[in-house]
Amino acid sequence: MDAKTGLVCAALMTHQDVDDASVLPDLLAQITADVPVDTVGGDGAYDTKQCHATIAARGAQPSIPPHEGATRWAQTTPGAGWRNDAIETIGLAPA
Template sequence: MIMGIANDVTGLKVYGEGEWKVKKHGTDRKRRVWRKLHIAVDTSTHEIVAAELSLSNVIDAEVLPNLLKQTRRKIIEISGDGAYDTRACHDAIRIKRAVPLIPPRESAVFWEQKGILAIWR
């Protein structure tokens, strides 16, 4: 059982000149290629329990359901920043029967629950 999972993402440059060289010698004409590394970390042990690499244009919230599918262990709480405040993320967290610890987005509005997930809530 996992007491809590913290989710976040970081950018990785996989091709292109370093920022220091560009700053020192001016812009280069080469295109930089970035990827996003999405991770879910056990907040008690700091163990990475799930990870996924995506293209740089993938929205963070799109990946959370896949991260949660990577572990079969029971999860009590799932936390992340406001980027994870989407219906898809909240539905995936409910399926895991965990408590979401996600702040609302600035543009957040109430949404109506429908179907079997509304009954569970």
């Protein structure tokens, strides 16, 4: 959804056996490359390396809470900087 206009930018119906994180690339692919994506939001189900890599490849920032028990990722992992900062901010792992 475009937060400024309220318009739905991408939608996908899946079977109940399909997890949300696995279809994020398909959702973002519905938005043409010439349309900037500032932020991609989702719940903790999207806290995967694949999702963060997909978001980073699109040049966007994630707004995804790290899942319970999350640990830091190596700094070379796409999205690790933002995620590691979030983990420290919410107190999931010591600094």
